[in-house]
Amino acid sequence: MKVVLENLTKIFPSRDKKAGKEVVAVNDFTFEIPDGQLVGLLGPSGCGKSTTLYMISGLQKPSSGKIYFGDDDVTELSTENRGIGLVFQNYALYPHMTVQQNILFPLQNLKGKDKLSKEEMLERAINAAKLVQIDELMDRKPSELSGGQQQRVAIARALVKMPRVLLLDEPLSNLDARLRLQTREEIRRIQKETGITTIFVTHDQEEAMSISDVIVVMKLGVVQQIGKPQDVYDDPKNLFVATFLGTPPINVLEGKVLDGKVYIGDEAVMSVDGVEDQNVYIGIRPEALEPATNGVFTCNLNNVEVMGRDASVVSSHKNSVNPVVRAIISSDIKVDTTVATVKYNIKPHKFFLFNKETEKRIYFEVKNNG
Amino acid sequence: MSTTTVMQERDIKQRTFIQNVFKALGKTGTYAFLLIMALIILFPFYWMIISSLKTLPEYRQAIPTFWPREIMWGNYSEAFKTANLGDLFMNTLYVGVVSTLVSLVITVLSAFAFARLEFKGKETLFGALLATMMIPGELFTITNYITVNQLNWMHTFTALIVPFLVSVFYIYLLRQNFMQIPNELYLAAKVDGTSDLKYLWKVMIPLALPTLISITILKMMGAWNSYIWPKLVANDPAHQMITNGLRNAFTDTTGQANYPVQMAAVAIVSAPLFLVFLFLRKYIMQGVSRSGIKG
Amino acid sequence: MVENKQQWKAWLYLSPAILLLLVFTVWPIFNTLRMAFLNGYGNMAAMGGATFQFGIDNFLKVIEYKKFLDCLKTTAILCVATVPISTTLALLIAVALNSIKPLQKTLQTIFFLPYVTNSIAIGMVFATMFNIVGYNPAEGIADTWGIINNVIEFFGGQPISWINQGSTYTANIAVMIVYIVWNALPFKILILLGGLQSINKQYYDAAKVDGTPKARVLTRITIPLLSPMLAYVIITGFIGGFKEYSSIIGIFGEKMGPPDDAGRLNTMVGFVYDALEKDRQGLASAGALILFVIILLVTIFNNRVIKKHVHY
Numbered sequence: 001m002k003v004v005l006e007n008l009t010k011i012f013p014s015r016d017k018k019a020g021k022e023v024v025a026v027n028d029f030t031f032e033i034p035d036g037q038l039v040g041l042l043g044p045s046g047c048g049k050s051t052t053l054y055m056i057s058g059l060q061k062p063s064s065g066k067i068y069f070g071d072d073d074v075t076e077l078s079t080e081n082r083g084i085g086l087v088f089q090n091y092a093l094y095p096h097m098t099v100q101q102n103i104l105f106p107l108q109n110l111k112g113k114d115k116l117s118k119e120e121m122l123e124r125a126i127n128a129a130k131l132v133q134i135d136e137l138m139d140r141k142p143s144e145l146s147g148g149q150q151q152r153v154a155i156a157r158a159l160v161k162m163p164r165v166l167l168l169d170e171p172l173s174n175l176d177a178r179l180r181l182q183t184r185e186e187i188r189r190i191q192k193e194t195g196i197t198t199i200f201v202t203h204d205q206e207e208a209m210s211i212s213d214v215i216v217v218m219k220l221g222v223v224q225q226i227g228k229p230q231d232v233y234d235d236p237k238n239l240f241v242a243t244f245l246g247t248p249p250i251n252v253l254e255g256k257v258l259d260g261k262v263y264i265g266d267e268a269v270m271s272v273d274g275v276e277d278q279n280v281y282i283g284i285r286p287e288a289l290e291p292a293t294n295g296v297f298t299c300n301l302n303n304v305e306v307m308g309r310d311a312s313v314v315s316s317h318k319n320s321v322n323p324v325v326r327a328i329i330s331s332d333i334k335v336d337t338t339v340a341t342v343k344y345n346i347k348p349h350k351f352f353l354f355n356k357e358t359e360k361r362i363y364f365e366v367k368n369n370g
Numbered sequence: 371m372s373t374t375t376v377m378q379e380r381d382i383k384q385r386t387f388i389q390n391v392f393k394a395l396g397k398t399g400t401y402a403f404l405l406i407m408a409l410i411i412l413f414p415f416y417w418m419i420i421s422s423l424k425t426l427p428e429y430r431q432a433i434p435t436f437w438p439r440e441i442m443w444g445n446y447s448e449a450f451k452t453a454n455l456g457d458l459f460m461n462t463l464y465v466g467v468v469s470t471l472v473s474l475v476i477t478v479l480s481a482f483a484f485a486r487l488e489f490k491g492k493e494t495l496f497g498a499l500l501a502t503m504m505i506p507g508e509l510f511t512i513t514n515y516i517t518v519n520q521l522n523w524m525h526t527f528t529a530l531i532v533p534f535l536v537s538v539f540y541i542y543l544l545r546q547n548f549m550q551i552p553n554e555l556y557l558a559a560k561v562d563g564t565s566d567l568k569y570l571w572k573v574m575i576p577l578a579l580p581t582l583i584s585i586t587i588l589k590m591m592g593a594w595n596s597y598i599w600p601k602l603v604a605n606d607p608a609h610q611m612i613t614n615g616l617r618n619a620f621t622d623t624t625g626q627a628n629y630p631v632q633m634a635a636v637a638i639v640s641a642p643l644f645l646v647f648l649f650l651r652k653y654i655m656q657g658v659s660r661s662g663i664k665g
Numbered sequence: 666m667v668e669n670k671q672q673w674k675a676w677l678y679l680s681p682a683i684l685l686l687l688v689f690t691v692w693p694i695f696n697t698l699r700m701a702f703l704n705g706y707g708n709m710a711a712m713g714g715a716t717f718q719f720g721i722d723n724f725l726k727v728i729e730y731k732k733f734l735d736c737l738k739t740t741a742i743l744c745v746a747t748v749p750i751s752t753t754l755a756l757l758i759a760v761a762l763n764s765i766k767p768l769q770k771t772l773q774t775i776f777f778l779p780y781v782t783n784s785i786a787i788g789m790v791f792a793t794m795f796n797i798v799g800y801n802p803a804e805g806i807a808d809t810w811g812i813i814n815n816v817i818e819f820f821g822g823q824p825i826s827w828i829n830q831g832s833t834y835t836a837n838i839a840v841m842i843v844y845i846v847w848n849a850l851p852f853k854i855l856i857l858l859g860g861l862q863s864i865n866k867q868y869y870d871a872a873k874v875d876g877t878p879k880a881r882v883l884t885r886i887t888i889p890l891l892s893p894m895l896a897y898v899i900i901t902g903f904i905g906g907f908k909e910y911s912s913i914i915g916i917f918g919e920k921m922g923p924p925d926d927a928g929r930l931n932t933m934v935g936f937v938y939d940a941l942e943k944d945r946q947g948l949a950s951a952g953a954l955i956l957f958v959i960i961l962l963v964t965i966f967n968n969r970v971i972k973k974h975v976h977y
């Protein structure tokens with residue numbers, strides 16, 4: 001089932017009735033989610049991603065715009081008639097019911113020709129439980145489960161009625177780091193197995209990048225960029241997207257373009273074609289910086305952090321927007337830490353220019369390094 | 371599991387329509403139920419007020435009127451005189467204010483000791499106090515009646531005030547509130563050489579003010595509504611409390627009494643509580659929901 | 666040294682409370698027990714130098730006393746009738762209140778109003794609503810039948826003598842049930858609404874996503890999640906019910922019954938006070954202890970039943 005959002009907008013009235021202004025939580029969101037894909041809505045808190053999810057679920061009503069499931073306009077349809085499954089951030093498992101009762105609950109609500117016999121219900125509940133590998137825990141109460149197990153129960157409960165669309169609100173945020181890694185693979189597997197169009201919300205870019213077919217980056221209610229995770233990472237449309245994706249974050253420096261050369265401070269670090277002279281923000285991915293004695297970009301060396309496979313060269317520059325300029329290199333490469341400065345060469349395909357005012361990406365053609 | 375959906379092709383429009391009709395019906399039903407219940411709750415108050423303004427003949431009509439034809443404000447002054455409400459007000463106010471003030475001081479000091487000071491047997495003592503809360507008040511009343519008698523407090527305000535000065539429940543409530551204030555504040559104050567009393571006055575009391583206000587209101591309401599104990603120990607005109615006075619002045623609830631005047635008196639007695647409620651609704655409801663006892 | 670200072674300071678601050686509690690709370694516990702087991706104890710007589718035998722005469726007398734059994738019966742009937750009615754009504758009102766937005770605060774205030782009334786004063790209002798004025802039994806006519814009877818007549822019923830001369834026990838009890846329920850609603854609504862508002866809204870969203878019908882949400886989600894609060898209002902309701910006294914005085918006056926049958930609606934607390942005022946403190950103490958034990962047993966019983974149904 002594809003899901004289409006058409007000019008979706010949500011405006012919350014101000015809390016303070018007299019003076020305050022209204023809040024635009026989601027602004028003119030248009031997007032078609034293809035059938036059977038796993039889509040991550042990504043952004044910092046308050047970017048409208050959860051509001052979007054809740055509008056798709058029907059728990060919140062859009063101020064304007066339309067939502068289609070397939071060809072059906074479901075905008076006015078209430079939640080229970082949409083045929084969705086929703087996994088809440090804190091799971092919302094009924095504390096007084098066992099795992100089995102929790103999973104059976106949605107099935108017991110079915111009426112008319114959808115009504116199932118007791119045996120059918122039980123069979124479907126067990127199938128759903130098996131899918132998320134909790135069929136051994138059926139008689140436990142939610143309070144007797146770990147966070148990860150609760151999460152699985154919540155997914156089973158959402159899947160058991162075979163929804164047209166599965167929605168997950170911050171599915172991993174309540175899990176510890178190790179479980180998070182494991183669970184996200186699990187979500188990926190379940191989604192592939194069931195083929196249900198799945199939309200999930202997260203503020204963690206790594207989580208979104210690692211399992212989504214498509215990610216939607218949002219900020220302050222406005223969609224910034226939509227695309228395959230790697231495409232968005234490699235080709236950010238603006239400074240926000242560039243800084244939001246990637247760990248460690250992209251290095252951002254103030255600089256200028258003059259006569260086809262990009263300057264950071266006094267150093268010309270890149271020759272570019274087709275860019276007018278102007279002040280710019282420069283984004284350099286940490287993996288694009290290569291320490292080299294003949295490097296074009298000089299920074300003060302702070303220290304080197306070795307983390308197994310990789311090493312992180314921590315340096316600083318007066319034009320840097322971030323506190324440090326960081327380079328990720330293989331830990332095999334030895335960096336001389338006795339000297340005060342480090343020089344880098346820069347890989348051009350991970351080097352971005354952004355307009356100083358609009359923070360939009362400035363596209364350019366690379367002439368040659370240096 | 372396949373993508374076969376629970377919801378097959380159905381007329382979305384029809385579904386939307388039915389769903390909206392049900393929603394509207396549900397809302398209407400909810401409001402209708404609440405409004406009817408609210409009318410039932412309010413009716414006695416309405417009946418009290420209109421009855422209090424009727425003439426006796428109008429009140430005694432076979433077909434009731436729902437608004438007095440002739441508004442008899444005179445019923446109120448008559449009620450005031452008949453039940454001697456002025457004196458009753460003063461008596462009740464006196465008992466209420468004195469017992470509230472003294473009770474607050476005792477409660478604050480005890481709660482402070484239990485919340486902040488370390489002493490031997492603290493837990494045991496506190497546990498013992500809480501245990502007394504389980505015993506119904508009637509059990510104490512019997513002996514207290516004798517005690518008051520032997521202390522020669524019969525027919526004095528003292529008898530109305532002293533036995534109820536300490537409420538274990540209020541101590542408990544305030545102690546809980548005090549405990550939420552970090553102990554570091556107290557230690558810091560000690561380091562600065564602040565005295566206990568000054569600390570109590572400057573830090574603890576302002577922070578626990580909502581609880582103290584709740585206690586004050588409940589205590590005043592208690593004085594206003596008390597009936598049994600005053601009836602036992604001080605039912606003479608000079609010390610009579612308002613509820614007792616009201617009940618005594620209109621002994622007959624059935625038969626031929628002058629009901630409009632009776633209702634006027636009830637309205638006068640009820641009015642102060644209503645006013646206090648309107649202004650301090652938040653504190654009263656908070657206090658009640660935590661206390662679970664009728665003031 | 667600081668420790669020692671805190672010791673005496675603590676006891677100083679506690680001294681007024683402890684002193685008062687010793688006299689008016691601790692001593693009564695022992696003394697009431699003592700009096701209950703001294704046959705026929707009366708305080709005046711005791712001060713006059715009379716001595717009393719240790720024994721259980723007081724308890725036997727209380728139990729044999731027909732009036733006590735009547736009090737027990739009235740109390741029990743009122744309890745058993747009013748607690749379920751008021752709890753159910755309060756639950757429905759609280760759930761309804763919790764589901765609406767406009768007017769919620771206003772209605773909540775209205776539903777709380779009976780709490781801030783004097784139960785004796787408003788009892789007098791209820792009495793006038795049920796009261797028949799100028800009744801002439803010979804001709805079966807009256808000046809006014811009272812507003813409640815007017816309403817009954819409006820719907821085609823026959824007027825009933827609720828609280829007047831010649832009224833039946835059943836009619837009296839019916840009036841008391843109406844009044845007690847009216848009086849008990851605010852507290853229960855307040856507690857239950859507070860409970861409802863503290864239930865995580867997501868459970869309801871989850872139920873909505875699953876298309877759960879309203880009635881099922883109430884029975885399968887709301888009531889189980891509210892069960893601790895329900896348990897609380899039921900237990901306090903029973904305890905309050907067994908101590909019913911002033912609401913009856915409000916309606917019937919100190920006669921505790923219709924004019925032709927004073928004392929008909931007396932309750933256990935009323936019995937205790939009657940005995941106390943007649944200088945039969947032994948009897949009063951025994952009555953109070955029996956009341957205490959009954960309340961204790963009912964509470965334990967309630968707890969047992971509730972434990973089976975309270976879910977967490």
